[in-house]
Amino acid sequence: MLSDIRDQLRVVRWGLILSIAAIFAGFALGGIFGAAEDSILTWLQAQGQSVLESVYASDSSKLEATVHKSWTYFKRAHMHAGGIGTASLSLCLLLSLINSPKILRRLCSLSLGLGAVGYPLFWLVAGMRAPGLGSTGVAKESLKWLAVPSAGFLLLGVLGCLILTAVSLWRPERL
Numbered sequence: 001m002l003s004d005i006r007d008q009l010r011v012v013r014w015g016l017i018l019s020i021a022a023i024f025a026g027f028a029l030g031g032i033f034g035a036a037e038d039s040i041l042t043w044l045q046a047q048g049q050s051v052l053e054s055v056y057a058s059d060s061s062k063l064e065a066t067v068h069k070s071w072t073y074f075k076r077a078h079m080h081a082g083g084i085g086t087a088s089l090s091l092c093l094l095l096s097l098i099n100s101p102k103i104l105r106r107l108c109s110l111s112l113g114l115g116a117v118g119y120p121l122f123w124l125v126a127g128m129r130a131p132g133l134g135s136t137g138v139a140k141e142s143l144k145w146l147a148v149p150s151a152g153f154l155l156l157g158v159l160g161c162l163i164l165t166a167v168s169l170w171r172p173e174r175l
Helices: 002-011 013-049 052-056 060-097 102-133 136-142 144-170
Strands: none
Touching: 002 013, 002 060, 002 102, 013 052, 013 060, 013 102, 052 060, 060 102, 060 136, 060 144, 102 136, 102 144, 136 144
16 A cells, blocks of 8 residues: 555656755745845845946935845745645645546646746745846846746646546546
């Protein structure tokens, strides 16, 4: 019986591992932010100070607003990593239990895992880049290549899991 469970978990292993990595990243970011908030804010401020004249036209209030919003993005990365990672982990475990083709379960699981790691990473990197670029909007736009596929992977993974679960639960059983 234990080997059967292990075999079913192996089908969704990449999603499981990536989801757990996202949860770990969320916890780690929370610890780092709690321990080094002032240092991080100072670093963000320094990133903007280096381009205060050229990017912010010497308007320190615009820099302060960007640093504040960047810090919000850092916290968003922390929360998304924990939340999406946990949801993805749960869905991957569900995928391991249902009776559906292995390749479809594997693809849904991988999609969930990639999204769980990629989407929080997008928020973290956007927060890091924003002070040097002059706005969070510009930072987000520069990382569309990461945000769009990550969100897409999550949506496809959840939708696939929904469909596979529904089909599995409503499919007539063979005697």
